[in-house]
Amino acid sequence: MLDEVPSSFLRISSGLGEAPPASAIVLPALFEEEVKAVIELASFSRFSDTHRLFLEQLMESVGIVLNTIAATMRTEGLLKQSQLLTSELQSRQTELTKKQEELHATNEELQEKAQLLENEKKQVENKNLEIEMARRALEEKAEQLALTSKYKSEFLANMSHELRTPLNSLLILSNLLATNQQGNLNDKQIEFARTINSAGTDLLSLINDILDLSKIESGTVSIELNDMPLAHLRQHMERTFRQLAADKGLGFTIKIDQILPETIRTDEKRLQQIVLNLLSNAFKFTSQGDVTLSIHAERTGRGNGAAALPQALAIAVTDTGIGIPEDKQKLIFEAFQQADGTTSRKYGGTGLGLSISREIARLLGGELRVESQPGTGSTFTLVIPFDGPRSSSLAPQIELSPAAVSVAASSTTGTPELADDRDAIDPSDRVVLIVEDDPTFGGLLLGLARSAGLKGVLSTAGSGTLALTRKLMPDAITLDLGLSDIDGWVLFDLLRHDPKTRNIPIHVISGAEDIELLTRRGAASVSSKPVSAGELSRVFDDIQSRTLRTQRNVLVADPDPERRLALVEAIRDGVTSVTAIGRVAANADGGGIAGYDAVVFGFGRSAKDNAQMLDEIMSQFGDFVPRLLFFTPHPDAFQQQIALHPPLSDVPRADNFAQLGLLMSAALPGDRPDKEILASEQLDNADLAGAKVLIVDDDIRNIYSLTSVLETYGIEVQHAERGRDGIAMLEEAPDVDVALIDIMMPEMDGYETMRRIRSQPEIAHIPLISVTAKAMKGDRQKCLDAGASDYIAKPVDLDLLLALLRVWVGRSRSRAGTSRADGDDRNLIAPRRI
Incomplete structure (x- = not known):
């Protein structure tokens, strides 16, 4: 009951007029606790208690009457x-x-004909019904397969992202523990941290396989067509599997047909991925016997008694392992399937390798075949064309990278491809690495380098330049800052701060702005485009005229050829001359060996070989034992020698290549005094000391891991777990030097967060580095289009992250100083477009 009824709520009206009521009451008509109706009454006067009592009694009767009426109506209806x-x-x-x-009257006349017609009709109907059911079944299956494939690809991509996010924290923190910067961990704890980091790296490899599979199934996997020397394939497989074959006691043979061309046109990285997988499986499933890698020409047809011309390249991997039953030879090429998929299987693995390899083989224009018998072994054969994929059916599945597009364009226009000197470098040659994405200008620089008596190696992309530099250890580098896949300033910073490449002179030749600042950061010279031929000639003449940077000599003694080669690659740093031998006695007399600054001895598994090598070293070195360094990848073998010769425990030793590098730096004289090296490292840290960095990420594990690392460099770290919170923090503190923005966040993702920041003039100047775990093709450009200054993928590479921070913090500070001097802070740092 409402005693004070609003005037607009209800009005009582009649033919004579209308007015609002003074009171209104709503009453239910009940029958056996069930509401049959609701009656609403209004009055110009208030309802009295008598009225209410009367109405309540009346509602019981009304309920009975209504129920009776309803029952009567139902009865009449029925x-x-x-x-x-x-x-x-x-x-x-x-x-x-x-x-x-009627039918009885005509039945005798039409019975026979009617029966025949009925039988024919039933047969036709049955056939039509079967066809229709089969058609619908096929349509349903096709729809289910398409939907399943879509969901599967989306699931794989999303799961890869969700796995990368915690893996990012695992790798960062384990690496931080393994470096033991505070020196408060013992050797066992450091080894635990390295084991965790190694396991995380293996998990990252698995995630990358899952990403490859999802990209292949969605048709977005990219290939880069280039000329690949077959010698590279042989060398890579030799280095990778020779030691594994020796450890398992297996024979390993590589055979290459002499009639093959020197190079083929394909995607070298993808081809190596397939062959690595096939060889890994061969060694995995072979416990005795041998593994053979055979590279030959696939021939078709005969004519005039002579073999037909080779049509394709065949790469066959043959083993003497367990073999595969015939009924499982198709199954093994399906994702997540293996020949032995039981819970009691002997061999592990995910079953992704062969599935990915088969799809990549199709993208390369070839196929992957298998021949096998249980108990006798298997042969997997990859067949690909010499000149790359040509089938038009593959075109929709291939998404060429910019480098591949430029190569394809050059081939169609008749422009000759550049052939550098990477396959013709002798130890005595002076080498210059040319980093230039313009093939025309790169060819010009390559010609000038050769004219100056230098060997030239051309790199058209920045992503693999650091690895290529560490492999070649050139005498100098020419660098263009305007690269398509990485900021040239960041690449310059990476080269300057990498322990192996920091002493290599870098000559910057670029059309970017403010490149003169690089002279203060260690550039050997700076030339602005357009640059004259005379100035370029002076750059290469200067490289040729400089004295060799080698200042120390190291002897590597290791009976194992593959490990010996790996040790040489780990020690070479541009200031060290490395000589590798298998036997100390075969090198020189004692005086000759004593002329080395140090001898690195690699311990193998064989106690006999280790003891023999040690006796030769001890007999020739005498009092020079402190210059001896041990590389002990097999600790048990080393402990056996210590038991026989306890004084060996005092010799510095390294269990891995990272430790060996630290020992070499501590034990040998470098190209700079120790004080200068320490001062340089302190200066590197000073580049980031006091910097303010904001981390916007919804995963507290990532925030914790990144904060733990960055604070060791004196960086002041703030964090926000939502995009809106991050924007609010930037509005309160616009003096933040750099903001790290995660892409996958709830409510407001990283793209929208960066767009909002760029739309606000007071904080639009802040450099934004996007951080994403998807790392799919095109993600970098999407981030830049959304307003990112730069981009880094998870798991975060700490060296790359620090390089990005050094570059953008430096820009933030320098431009902020310039703007304050000009009295204007509106355009401190605009997003760079690479």
């Missing part, structure tokens, strides 16, 4: 329905009787 059905039934019975009489 009665009418029953009568109608009875009438229809009688009518149908009458009609049926008449039809029966």
